[in-house]
Amino acid sequence: MLYQQSVVSDMRTLVSPIPGPGGWAAQATAAYKRRNKQGASGLQAQLASRLTSLTGGKVAAGSVWADDAGEMAMAKLDGHTFRLRGEELTLLRSCKYCGIPSFDSPSIRTVEDLGRALAWEPYCQACEPDDEDWSYSW
Numbered sequence: 001m002l003y004q005q006s007v008v009s010d011m012r013t014l015v016s017p018i019p020g021p022g023g024w025a026a027q028a029t030a031a032y033k034r035r036n037k038q039g040a041s042g043l044q045a046q047l048a049s050r051l052t053s054l055t056g057g058k059v060a061a062g063s064v065w066a067d068d069a070g071e072m073a074m075a076k077l078d079g080h081t082f083r084l085r086g087e088e089l090t091l092l093r094s095c096k097y098c099g100i101p102s103f104d105s106p107s108i109r110t111v112e113d114l115g116r117a118l119a120w121e122p123y124c125q126a127c128e129p130d131d132e133d134w135s136y137s138w
């Protein structure tokens, strides 16, 4: 038991000291946030331009949202929700029956991919019909 206690106190020593303003940790955090901010706005712009080239529709800047980490962007266009993660663009689809939850379509690169994603009518597990006509092959 004595051994366990000393491990816990060692971990506290490792985790607790956070240097004050201007310390290396603050600098690293600031650098990380700067990069994320650029990443987030870059991803927003990329999503808007990919949607415009796929649909010809204009995506308003205000309708594109990106997470703080700059890893994912989402946009609404004519009632459809699109998601961009890295290079992968998907269309969010809801369960055909209950309307929830959302499913990511397979990756969309071309107008044909977009059409396939739009035609896709997924079921959630709870609503999945028993007959075999529902299945879709990708």
Ligand SMILES: [Zn+2]
Binding pocket: 095, 096, 097, 098, 099, 100, 101, 123, 124, 125, 126, 127, 128
């Ligand atoms: Zn459902």
